[in-house]
Amino acid sequence: MSDSEKNFSGSADESSKPPLLVKKKKKSEKPGYKMFDAEDSDDAPVMFDDSVRPSSTKLKKHGRPSFKFSGKIKLKEKEKEDKKDIGDKRDEKGLQKDYYSKTQIPSIVAAEIPVFGVALSLAVERTPSHDGIMLPVIVRECIDYIEEHGLLYEGIYRISGVKSKVQMLKDAYNRQQPAYLFEHDPSIVASLLKQFLRELPEPLLTNDLNSHFEEASVLKTSKERLERLNQCISSLPPCNRELLSWMIVHMNHVIAKV
Structure with missing residues (x-):
């Protein structure tokens, strides 16, 4: 057999052998994405850290790689730190609340200077009228308001105002806060003024002179009465007069106006 024939037969022998099966590499899916099994997922793609490789021991044990969620771990750690900070802030707020409740609030209550239920001279001293007239500011403001808005109001001093609103205005004057009388009906303002006069610890004519006023009122002639x-009026304290x-x-x- 010639050399050419040998070469030809050799090539024929090699060609008669079955070709080697070469597995084509499948195109890899996008790195960092994988679908969980139905029991382990919510049917949504989840991103994993590409730098973390599946552990070989866990791969043999469970049949699938275990992934480490480095991004989620960092997020959870950040959430814990944020919660800790919030807790610290809450503690600080709680301490501040206790501090104010023990120190500031009692001082505010002690600073309240009531004008209801005190002597008229003391009410004038605590809340003097804005123009120097010897009247408590509540009396001056109530009379001014009624003179402007309430003279034509039917039963201005006969009809009682709403008690809750009268009490609200009373509290405002006792705390020396602004009382917006124009927001209320004239009957409420009139009831406020009546309550101030009613709560005076001493009558407007004073206990000492009250009997003298009664005696003067029953005198027969008008000249003697006047x-x-x-005489009785001139004997009154200046603020009462x-x-x-x-x-x-x-x-x-x-x-x-009636």
Whole structure:
């Protein structure tokens, strides 16, 4: 057999052998994405850290790689730190709340200077009128408001105002806070003024002179009555005399509009 024939037969022998099966590499899926099994997932793709490789021991044990969620771990650690910070802030707020409840609030309560239920001279001293007139500011503001808005109000001093609103205004004056009388009906303001006069610890005519006023009122002649009443009025304390004169003039205006 010639060399050419040998070469030909050799190539034939090699060609008669079955070809080697070469597995084609499948195109890899996008790195970092994988679907969990139905029992381990919510049917949604989850991103994994590409730098973390599946452990060989866990692969043999479970039949599938175990992935480490480095991003989620960092996120959980951050959430724990945030919760800790929030807890610290809550503790600080709690401490501040206790501090204010023990120190600040009692001082605010102690600073309240009521004008209801105290002597008229003390009410004038605590809340003097804005223009120097010897009246408590509550009396001045109530009379001014009624003179402007309440003289034509039917039964201005006869109809009682809403108790809750009267109490709200009373608290505002006792705390020396602004009382917005224009937001209320004239009957409420009139009830507030009546309550102030009613809660005075001493009558406007004073305990000492009250009997003298009664005696002067029953005198027979008008001349004697006027002289005795003038004597009694001049004997009143200055703040009582001022308030009495304001109330007499104010009531004359109310009667004139009836």
